[in-house]
Amino acid sequence: MKLKFLLFLLLLAALAAADTLIGSTGFVWPFGSGDGIESDMARRILFDFRLPKAGVALLAGAALSASGLLMQTIFRNPLAGPYVLGVSSGASLGAALFLLGLPMLGNAGIARDLGIAVSAWIGAAAILLLVTAVSVRIKDIMAVLILGMMFGSAASAFVDILQYFSSDAALKGFVIWSMGSLGGLSDGQLLILAVCVAGGLLLAAGSVKSLNLLLLGEGYARSMGVCVGRVRGVIFLATSLLAGSVTAFCGPIGFVGIAVPHIARMFFRRADHRILLPASVLIGADMMLFCDLISQLPGTDLILPVNTITALLGIPVVAMVVVNSKRGRMM
Amino acid sequence: MKIEIENVTLGYPQRHAGPRLLAEHLSFAAPEGELVALLGRNGVGKSTLLRVLAGVRRPLKGRATLDGTEIAAMAARERARKIAFVTTEQIAAAHLRVDEVVAMGRAPYTGWFGTLAPEDRRVVGEALERVGMSAFRDKTVESLSDGERQRVMIARALAQDTPLMLLDEPTAFLDLPNRYQIALLLRELAHDTGKTVIFSSHDLSTAIELCDTLWVMTPGGVAAGAPEDLMRSGALNAMFEQTPLSLSSEGTVKLNREALHAVRIESDADNETGRLLVKTVERCGFAIVSETAGTNVAAEITILPGNGGFRVSGTDNKTTAFAADFHEIAALLRQLAPLR
Numbered sequence: 001m002k003l004k005f006l007l008f009l010l011l012l013a014a015l016a017a018a019d020t021l022i023g024s025t026g027f028v029w030p031f032g033s034g035d036g037i038e039s040d041m042a043r044r045i046l047f048d049f050r051l052p053k054a055g056v057a058l059l060a061g062a063a064l065s066a067s068g069l070l071m072q073t074i075f076r077n078p079l080a081g082p083y084v085l086g087v088s089s090g091a092s093l094g095a096a097l098f099l100l101g102l103p104m105l106g107n108a109g110i111a112r113d114l115g116i117a118v119s120a121w122i123g124a125a126a127i128l129l130l131v132t133a134v135s136v137r138i139k140d141i142m143a144v145l146i147l148g149m150m151f152g153s154a155a156s157a158f159v160d161i162l163q164y165f166s167s168d169a170a171l172k173g174f175v176i177w178s179m180g181s182l183g184g185l186s187d188g189q190l191l192i193l194a195v196c197v198a199g200g201l202l203l204a205a206g207s208v209k210s211l212n213l214l215l216l217g218e219g220y221a222r223s224m225g226v227c228v229g230r231v232r233g234v235i236f237l238a239t240s241l242l243a244g245s246v247t248a249f250c251g252p253i254g255f256v257g258i259a260v261p262h263i264a265r266m267f268f269r270r271a272d273h274r275i276l277l278p279a280s281v282l283i284g285a286d287m288m289l290f291c292d293l294i295s296q297l298p299g300t301d302l303i304l305p306v307n308t309i310t311a312l313l314g315i316p317v318v319a320m321v322v323v324n325s326k327r328g329r330m331m
Numbered sequence: 332m333k334i335e336i337e338n339v340t341l342g343y344p345q346r347h348a349g350p351r352l353l354a355e356h357l358s359f360a361a362p363e364g365e366l367v368a369l370l371g372r373n374g375v376g377k378s379t380l381l382r383v384l385a386g387v388r389r390p391l392k393g394r395a396t397l398d399g400t401e402i403a404a405m406a407a408r409e410r411a412r413k414i415a416f417v418t419t420e421q422i423a424a425a426h427l428r429v430d431e432v433v434a435m436g437r438a439p440y441t442g443w444f445g446t447l448a449p450e451d452r453r454v455v456g457e458a459l460e461r462v463g464m465s466a467f468r469d470k471t472v473e474s475l476s477d478g479e480r481q482r483v484m485i486a487r488a489l490a491q492d493t494p495l496m497l498l499d500e501p502t503a504f505l506d507l508p509n510r511y512q513i514a515l516l517l518r519e520l521a522h523d524t525g526k527t528v529i530f531s532s533h534d535l536s537t538a539i540e541l542c543d544t545l546w547v548m549t550p551g552g553v554a555a556g557a558p559e560d561l562m563r564s565g566a567l568n569a570m571f572e573q574t575p576l577s578l579s580s581e582g583t584v585k586l587n588r589e590a591l592h593a594v595r596i597e598s599d600a601d602n603e604t605g606r607l608l609v610k611t612v613e614r615c616g617f618a619i620v621s622e623t624a625g626t627n628v629a630a631e632i633t634i635l636p637g638n639g640g641f642r643v644s645g646t647d648n649k650t651t652a653f654a655a656d657f658h659e660i661a662a663l664l665r666q667l668a669p670l671r
Contacts, residue, residue, distance in 0.1 A: 076423055206443065209438065209441070209444060209445035213435055213438055215422070215423075217418065218420075219385075219387055219418040220416070220418055222386075222387040222407070223385055223415065224491065225438055265426060271427040271428075274445070
């Protein structure tokens with residue numbers, strides 16, 4: 001157990017170093033003997049661009065994976081995740097409403113960043129509530145999943161309509177946001193993201209015991225002293241914070257949240273959230289750094305959107321889970 | 332430890348109508364340290380009553396109390412130290428280990444992280460020992476059979492260390508030997524540890540044989556008492572109202588059918604073959620008479636000496652046939668008077 005954690009931690013260090021040192025402009029070594037301009041240039045690429053980007057990748061991977069784990073336990077649905085259940089789309093809708101509806105707030109500044117984040121949280125929480133309302137009434141996992149996708153599509157459709165009716169200036173701001181990637185976050189945005197992710201993870205860590213009891217079912221959890229309503233509220237807050245802020249600043253990133261908890265279960269072969277939560281956070285950060293690394297390998301001029309890489313890596317895992325759950329095994 | 336139900340109304344709120352009532356004005360008390368079976372037909376409200384007793388749902392009216400404190404008003408953690416509940420929920424999580432599940436029963440006693448103290452570990456070990464699952468502690472729950480899994484859930488309830496244990500149909504998916512073993516285990520728990528153990532069940536024979544008290548739930552209310560008392564008062568038979576079933580004095584259920592035709596058996600039906608012959612004839616829907624005087628006698632059956640065969644002679648058309656076994660007798664009787 002400890003060995004596995006150590007392994008993933010070492011992998012994290014290696015990937016973080018590689019992601020920082022290797023990029024589209026090639027390998028950069030800032031501590032070399034190079035003199036003057038060249039060395040200065042390398043340092044700027046490294047510290048102003050690549051290091052924050054690696055930090056964002058780490059935070060986004062950890063946050064999405066943790067939110068996926070929380071959703072899978074709360075909904076008792078192995079196929080739950082922020083992207084597939086439409087929470088990311090809800091966050092996008094929130095952000096779009098803010099950006100297109102209030103373009104007069106100016107182009108930059110911490111107020112605007114915070115506004116995007118808060119509206120993304122609200123959008124994420126709204127979809128979460130909708131999905132919960134459905135899953136209380138419908139116990140079929142696949143039906144909830146399909147409805148979640150529908151909610152997500154509806155949210156995206158609203159975003160399209162909003163764009164259609166927006167002014168040019170507002171639209172420009174929104175389009176720039178919607179192309180969002182791991183890079184290009186301002187210091188203020190990075191700070192908001194870090195604080196939100198830390199807050200969400202703390203809330204999740206405080207709920208590990210209740211999450212474990214919820215594995216047996218709501219009735220069991222209640223009978224063992226869990227206030228199910230309160231725990232659900234805390235987990236919703238955590239999920240909205242985690243998935244909402246990542247979507248607010250990086251755009252929707254798919255299949256990390258749903259796949260990583262299953263990878264953690266595969267490697268650690270445990271159901272205990274005291275192990276699964278840190279494992280998901282660690283593996284999620286690993287995976288996101290890895291995706292970022294191969295999205296911009298040196299030697300080619302191509303920079304792939306990180307979204308496509310996460311989908312390619314995550315979908316096989318999800319497919320495997322679907323096949324297993326149809327065979328009767330759940331999580 | 333005193334459990335009382337006071338003027339409780341059970342039911343579900345409905346969206347476009349008044350609440351659907353299952354039972355009204357229930358008032359009774361649970362005996363201490365006994366094994367109680369809650370019997371009743373599907374939909375009569377057994378699960379709802381158990382959930383009210385467990386405090387996971389409120390009654391529509393009235394109150395359920397434990398030592399005078401209303402169960403629904405207790406703080407969750409305090410209630411979890413008084414009442415353990417085994418529900419019908421299926422565990423959906425993979426990789427969950429047996430000892431982890433049982434350790435969850437210690438939740439009302441551990442801190443926010445759920446770390447087990449040495450005392451908690453001892454209780455978990457004892458609970459596993461008690462249900463005979465110590466050898467399985469490192470196995471995953473999904474690898475267990477239904478009976479083993481039910482034992483694990485009972486061990487979890489034991490680890491919760493409560494004076495009251497409730498179980499919702501703990502024997503539902505089990506085979507006959509397993510059903511007896513689980514009921515026996517619950518009986519031992521009640522008698523050895525002084526816990527009050529209440530479980531709902533459809534298994535009448537196990538309940539009559541092993542339980543100290545039965546609660547028979549009908550739309551009219553709950554009748555409580557020892558199995559024999561309820562048999563004498565006819566309360567146990569109330570479950571079978573408006574059904575073709577009735578309870579015999581030995582506690583077995585019989586199908587009542589009005590026999591239109593009768594069969595006369597020609598033998599001293601006192602041996603094993605004779606008794607089985609009577610059973611066969613009754614199963615085919617015939618009454619048994621000793622005289623052919625009645626007009627509705629369809630056949631006479633004679634047990635032939637020696638080879639164990641039978642002679643079946645129809646009284647209408649005077650045909651005679653021979654049957655080698657009970658299966659052939661049944662086929663002949665069906666030809667004489669098709670069972671409706």
